[in-house]
Amino acid sequence: MKFRLRPKHRGAGPTLLRTLGFRHRALALGLAVVAGSAATATASTAYAASPADQQVPRANQSLLAKVIVVGVPGLTWYDVKGSPDLTALVNQSHVGSITVKTAGPHTCPVDGWLTISAGTRAWGNVPDQACGDLPGLVDGKVQNWQTYVDRQAEHHTGAPLGRLGESRDRVCGFGPGAAIAVARTDGTVSNWEPTVDLAKLGSTSCRDAVIDAGAMPLREGRDEARKRVAELVKQAKAAAVDSWVLLVGVSQVTANAHQEPLVAMQLPPDNGPRWLTSDSTRRPGLIQLTDVTATVLRGEAKPIDPAGAEKDSPLDGNEIFFTGDQHTDASAVIEDRLDTNERFEHPRPVLIAVAMTLLVAQLAALGWFLITRSRRARSTSEFTLLAQGGFFIAVFLSTATVWWRWPSPGLSLYCVVLAISAAFAGLAKAFLKQYAGLGILLAAYAILLVDGVLGTPLQFGSMFADGPVIGGRFYGFGNSTFATLAVAALVTAGWVAQKLLDRSRMQAALAVLIIGGLAIIVDGKPGWGTDFGGIIALTPAVLLLAWLTWRGSISLKALIGIGIAGVVAVSAVAFLDYLRPADQRSHFGTFVARLLDGDVGDVLIRKLQMSASFFYAPAGWFMLAGVVLAMIATVWPNKVPFESYRRYYVSRPMIRPTLLALSTCGLVGMLLNDAGVALPAIMTGFALPLLVAHLLAIGVETPATVSPESHLVQES
Incomplete structure (x- = not known):
């Protein structure tokens, strides 16, 4: 058996997607090209080595009989x-x-x-x-x-x-x-x-x-x-x-x-x-x-x-x-392996404990505010909601603390995640005031981009990763991570576009493509996020947000063109990955290989079964009901029985496009991803508390409890 260092593989150039039949066709083509290039670039520089190879050199071994x-x-x-x-x-x-x-x-x-x-x-x-x-x-x-x-x-x-x-x-x-x-x-x-x-x-x-x-x-x-x-x-x-x-x-x-x-x-x-x-x-x-x-x-x-x-x-x-590196101490190796088992054993059970703690704190603080309407109650409620947003960062940063080597690893992880969540909430509230939630989203966007480029070291063993025991992802972005990145990227793009809108709609649209394109690249590039299902959902959402930023409205032809652009971009990523040697392909290329061999039916059925499995318990139906209500609120704000939300919806031009992009991402992800309804539910779980916190901070007397991902796109 001969093991060798593998050379870099250069894929084909970016795909050119033509969007025909629109007014100002050149700019429409430019939007599609930029977004398509962002996605296909994930495969055109397909990784030459795995994250493990990037950290340490791969050793050669002589041929064994x-x-x-x-x-x-x-x-x-x-x-x-x-x-x-x-x-x-x-x-x-x-x-x-x-x-x-x-x-x-x-x-x-x-x-x-x-x-x-x-x-x-x-x-x-x-x-x-x-x-x-x-x-x-x-x-x-x-x-x-x-x-x-x-x-x-x-x-x-x-x-x-x-x-x-x-x-x-x-x-x-x-x-x-x-x-x-x-x-x-x-x-x-x-x-x-x-x-x-x-x-x-x-x-x-x-x-x-x-x-x-x-x-x-x-x-x-x-x-x-x-x-x-x-x-x-x-x-x-x-x-x-x-x-x-x-x-x-x-x-x-x-x-x-x-x-x-x-x-x-x-x-x-x-x-x-x-x-x-x-x-x-x-x-x-x-x-x-x-x-x-x-x-x-x-x-x-x-x-x-x-x-x-x-x-x-x-x-x-x-x-x-x-x-x-070589290991020469058997006892140290054994302890390292036992520590690794601790690392993978605790995250999922502790996730439930942390989520319930945050939920109880939010409900208690919100109830206190509704009863007393005091300034302190309002501030406390806002803090607990911001801590919920900070949790979506803490699940990743907690791995940097090496908690599994601490005494009582499960309790240590519980305390570390809550402490980081509270720290982000406190710092964001102290420095950014009513825009604290936006700061948390910007931090999540930056941290996940950096983590993806580094080979996702923060994902491995985190609460949002299916570890070796579950047999899920060993590298790249999982569904929960993607949901976090999608909300952070789309809202960040919407906020930046709002800042540029008065200067130039074209500049604002290009900013959306750049911010969203970076998220697509990191999420989809083999060896980084390697998330096939994620770019399927995020690419059309970014394109839709860019189009609405540029034009302010969308026609049926434009909507079809955006859908085609997304399909072509994702297909290009998968096909370029397929062109690599079989043992170097990621999920993208493996899927294409199965598709070309007519062996993809079982894969699709298994994914459909995983998606449908959420409805075997009442929790799945509750998630679906919440997601449907959230999407209705983003598409038809007049049906929301809160005047404060309706005023907020029309207060800035970029709120509506951002909400529609978030709903599009969630809907496509729910229909085409094996996470099913859980994906938009996680997106809602990240964005909704930050929205309510924002409305509390700006003095809205009746907290909005229907619309999830609508906040934080407005400017100061």
Whole structure:
């Protein structure tokens, strides 16, 4: 296996979009070109290296004759800490953690082994049932194999079971789980043994090998299991001298097991022990389960669908490599891995606690104001609402405090986020007075742009990121981050346009394109935000805001032209990313590959199911009702039963265009993004408190509680 530094890839130039049939056609074309260029630039300078590569150089590794995967369901870093034998392997290995999230709600051993078989996330276990035993072999075939194949179709995973066995000649398997991993598309298994045969493992009849070392016992016998795993790794390395032995946790042991990243080690270390990573995570010290398949195949996969026909279905993972500085202290490495588990375990539960704290504070302060109408009550209510806006910054800045290394990490995170939220609210209120909310939005815009350019270090492990346990984004902007950026960018653009409007409508429109275009570039550029769904929603919103700024109104033809411009710009980004090598593509290029192969149906169905899942609980319907009311307020202000809001709506020329742009972004995101109704709901959650705070600050007696994203576009 040869690992190499990858050269920069230069994409094509920006797309020229023609918008025909309008008055002043030249300027309309200019608007589309600028916005289209902003989006397509995200692919024209496609990243040459991942964020991990930008931080530390990628090391080269000599070609290895064999890859031996030793899979151990449930092997945690606590096991390594509690076992002298496993601890001794740390300084002899490149190390990391592996996320074992698969397609189903739980990653049982059968899910993990099927995922290695397919190279994409597979669904093996029946929901709401215990994990159960692994299927055995009957007449050389995995028992109930067709049931697992049918389960992939039922849940639209798109996982081609048997890919590893069909793609790799002379891949050997040892143990029950390995039989599943090396089975062919029809479930038949060859070159397999029920137990490890070291002589066969070291022979040329095994080009590569997969070993099931057995699941870790839940209680009794765990110490003996740790010793057995460590000894097996040593024996495998001795039996195949030129091999790369990859020790990985492949799953949890039980359906209700505590979810955490598991152990990943690779022996022998080349040029000293370092950190495992892959292009699918772009994070030193972290790989995912599908990377195991990609590493065994080493770019030689022949993707096959269940019917046996060759099909260019891309792998979900990428080859594993090592990077970063050497580590020489096993105990420090183990503590670092345990700290990493803390980092990913607490954000989501603490998010709920912080949100409820802020909500209770806002309701209490607002109730106090409505009862007393006192100046102090008004000021307190304004502060709590501003703190809600500051929260959307605190979720990111909190990661810079390294809270997971503090005592009581969960409590530390809770206190840190509330403290940062309050600090932003207090500083903005003290220095910007009635425009405090605008200051918070400007700060959010600047911070997210910088974070995106740096490779999103503040996203990783934050409350707004689906971490390795959930199996969501490992890099780039997630839906919550995009919602924050979209509100900040559009309102900032509207405010700047308001300042320039009296000077020149064209200058104001160009300012919108620049401010919005920067957000589109950072959000969409592979290696930065890498957010396919985000630019789909933000591009037409920016174009609409620019058009309304320039013309003041919009025709049906112009609206259609804006829609076409957005589609072309996003398509250009995806296609240019697709032109890169398969193992360097981001979500954009992978989607195009699936589309061209006719393999995109399962992806779209899964995203639709994710979007619809919000309506399985009452909260989803409440969010939808709130979003609909918010959009009605932005489009038909006369239907809002608050005169103060209606006066505010017409008080500045740029309020209406900004509100319409925000509604457009939210609506498109809701319809085309897998976040569904949650995306505009998050946008509302960011903007609405700042609007009410602004109205309180300027002395409105009846707080507006219907319109969300309408504030802060006005000038002083």
